[in-house]
Amino acid sequence: MKTDSQLKKVLNRGEFAVTAECGPPKGADPEAVRNKGRILKGYVDSVNVTDNQTGVVRLCSLAACALLKQEGLDPVLQMVTRDRNRIALQSDILGASALGIRNILCLSGDHQSFGNQPHSKGVFDIDSVQLVQAVRQMRDRGHIIGGDKLTEPPRLFIGAVANPFADPFKYRVARLATKVDAGAEFIQTQCIYNLNRFKEWMGLVKEYGLDNQVYILGGITPLKSARMAEYMAAQVAGMDIPVEIINRMKSVPAKEQRQEGIRIAVETIEALKEIEGVHGVHIMAIEWEDAVPQIVEEGKLFPRPEV
Amino acid sequence: MITAERKPLSEIKEMIAPYRKILVVGCGSCVAECASGGEKETGLLGSALRMDAKSSKKEIEVKEMTLDRQCVYEFINQLTDVIDQYDVVLSLGCGAGVQAVAGVFPKVHIVPALNTTFIGETKEAGLWVESCRACGDCKLGFFAAVCPVTRCAKGLFNGPCGGSRTDRCEVDPDVPCAWQLIVSRLEEMGRLDLLRKVHPPADWSKQQGKGPRKIHREDQST
Known part of the structure; x- marks a missing residue:
C-alpha cells in the first residue's frame, strides 16, 4: 500500500498524462465498476471516479476507487462538499489513503436540485477551495481543520477543477490561483469544445505564472450525437459548445455521429498537445467508457509510459 | 425584515376545525411590511373564515386583533384580558411571534397562519428577496x-x-x-x-x- 500516485509520477516525469472518468452504477454491483476498469486499464494513467455526479445517487466514489485499485488501476477519488460536512470529508480522506487511494479531486459538486434527491439538504459546510486546503494541511502538516494532529497523514496527490468557459471569465484565472494557493497540484478542466476561448484562458494562466505551479489536464468529452451536443450546449451549466461543432455533428448521418464525436475529441487532443502549459488530458466519456481506448490510440497517446 | 407567506386556507381550517371560538391575532411589524400578517391581512383572514363557515353551515365566532409586535411581552400582554374567551389563537405572527405568545399563555392552543420564510428586503412592490x-x-x-x-x-x-x-x-x-x-x-x-x-x-x-x-x-x- 506504500505505492505512489501513478498520475503524479507520469506528470513529474514530464509526460503528457491521460486520465479518464468512470461513473459508478446506480446500484450495488461491483462488477459494473470492475468492467469499466478493465476497459480503461493500460490506456490511462489514472481513473477519476465521480461522486454522485449531478446529484444522482450512485455507488460511492470511495468504494468504487477501492474496487478499481484492486483491478490494478490508479484511482482519483472525486469528493464533493455538497453531501458531507468536514467531519465526514476528513474521515473519508483518511479512509481513502488507508485503502491505497493516492489521488483526490476536490469539488463543490452539482447542486442537489439537479439530481434525483431534490429535497435533500445541501451541506456545503466547506467549499472546494477549503477542501483543497484541508487535504493539503492533513498531508503536509499532519493536522486536520482546527489543528488536531493525525497519527498518520494521508498520502494524496491533490487536484481541483477549473472551468475556463464560465463567467466571470477574467476572474476564472484568479480563482484558479486561489486553488493553487490553497494547495492544488493538478487541475482538470471542464470539457473543451471552444479551443479559442481555452487558448485565451491558458494565456491568462501563463500571465499569472500558474502553468509552472500546477499541472493542467484539459477536459475532453466525445459527443455521441448531434442531439447530445445541442442538449449539452443548452442545458448543462457551464458548458460552451460552439455552433460550428454542433453543425459538424449534424452534417453526418446519425449512425456515423459517434465516430465524428471521436474524431472531434482526437483533434482537440492534438490541439491541446501543442498548447504550452497543458500537461495532459482528462477524458470524460459519459456512459461510453469503451470509446476511451480508441481516443487514446488515435490521439497517439498509447502505449502509456511505464513509470 | 422577517418575511412570511400565509398558509393555504385549507391547512388553516384543518388546524382550527375542533374549535368554535377563534381569536385571530396579527402583528404590525415585519409581517405587516411584507403584507402577510398585518392588520389588513388579519381582517381578510377573519372574513374568509367567517364566509367559509357560513357556506358550510358551521357556527364559529371569529375576533381579530393586531398587536404592534407579537414577539415582545409588553404587546403580547394586551391579549391577557381577552384570550380566555377563545378556544384557539390563530397567529399571523412569524415563528418567533407564535412561540412568544405561546410562551406567555402556555395553556392556550396557538396555531400558525403563516409560513415564516426568510430575512429579506423589499425589492419592489410585491417582491421580497432573501438576503441574510x-x-x-x-x-x-x-x-x-x-x-x-x-x-x-x-x-x-x-x-x-x-x-x-x-x-x-x-x-x-x-x-x-x-x-x-x-x-x-x-x-x-x-x-x-x-x-x-x-x-x-x-x-x-x-x-x-x-x-x-x-x-x-x-x-x-x-
Whole structure:
C-alpha cells in the first residue's frame, strides 16, 4: 500500500498524462465498476471516479476507487462538499489513503436540485477551495481543520477543477490561483469544445505564472450525437459548445455521429498537445467508457509510459 | 425584515376545525411590511373564515386583533384580558411571534397562519428577496455587501462554481450569480485584492452550534 500516485509520477516525469472518468452504477454491483476498469486499464494513467455526479445517487466514489485499485488501476477519488460536512470529508480522506487511494479531486459538486434527491439538504459546510486546503494541511502538516494532529497523514496527490468557459471569465484565472494557493497540484478542466476561448484562458494562466505551479489536464468529452451536443450546449451549466461543432455533428448521418464525436475529441487532443502549459488530458466519456481506448490510440497517446 | 407567506386556507381550517371560538391575532411589524400578517391581512383572514363557515353551515365566532409586535411581552400582554374567551389563537405572527405568545399563555392552543420564510428586503412592490441567513458571523465587508452564504446556492466563500454563465445562477436562471455580483462590484471599487485571500472554513457554531441562540446583554437588563 506504500505505492505512489501513478498520475503524479507520469506528470513529474514530464509526460503528457491521460486520465479518464468512470461513473459508478446506480446500484450495488461491483462488477459494473470492475468492467469499466478493465476497459480503461493500460490506456490511462489514472481513473477519476465521480461522486454522485449531478446529484444522482450512485455507488460511492470511495468504494468504487477501492474496487478499481484492486483491478490494478490508479484511482482519483472525486469528493464533493455538497453531501458531507468536514467531519465526514476528513474521515473519508483518511479512509481513502488507508485503502491505497493516492489521488483526490476536490469539488463543490452539482447542486442537489439537479439530481434525483431534490429535497435533500445541501451541506456545503466547506467549499472546494477549503477542501483543497484541508487535504493539503492533513498531508503536509499532519493536522486536520482546527489543528488536531493525525497519527498518520494521508498520502494524496491533490487536484481541483477549473472551468475556463464560465463567467466571470477574467476572474476564472484568479480563482484558479486561489486553488493553487490553497494547495492544488493538478487541475482538470471542464470539457473543451471552444479551443479559442481555452487558448485565451491558458494565456491568462501563463500571465499569472500558474502553468509552472500546477499541472493542467484539459477536459475532453466525445459527443455521441448531434442531439447530445445541442442538449449539452443548452442545458448543462457551464458548458460552451460552439455552433460550428454542433453543425459538424449534424452534417453526418446519425449512425456515423459517434465516430465524428471521436474524431472531434482526437483533434482537440492534438490541439491541446501543442498548447504550452497543458500537461495532459482528462477524458470524460459519459456512459461510453469503451470509446476511451480508441481516443487514446488515435490521439497517439498509447502505449502509456511505464513509470 | 422577517418575511412570511400565509398558509393555504385549507391547512388553516384543518388546524382550527375542533374549535368554535377563534381569536385571530396579527402583528404590525415585519409581517405587516411584507403584507402577510398585518392588520389588513388579519381582517381578510377573519372574513374568509367567517364566509367559509357560513357556506358550510358551521357556527364559529371569529375576533381579530393586531398587536404592534407579537414577539415582545409588553404587546403580547394586551391579549391577557381577552384570550380566555377563545378556544384557539390563530397567529399571523412569524415563528418567533407564535412561540412568544405561546410562551406567555402556555395553556392556550396557538396555531400558525403563516409560513415564516426568510430575512429579506423589499425589492419592489410585491417582491421580497432573501438576503441574510443570520449566520452570526457577518463577512459582508469582504464580499462587496453581497452575502455568499445566502445568495450563492452553494454558499461558496472562495469564488464562483463552474456553473455561472452570462451572470445567472445555474440553479435558477431568474437569480443573478452572487459571485458575478461580488466580482464586478469589487472590480468597480478597485478592491479585487480582497479576493486573493483564501477564506478558511466558516464557524457554523455561531449559527447552529448549540441549539437556539441567545443574546444576553447586562447593560440592557433590568
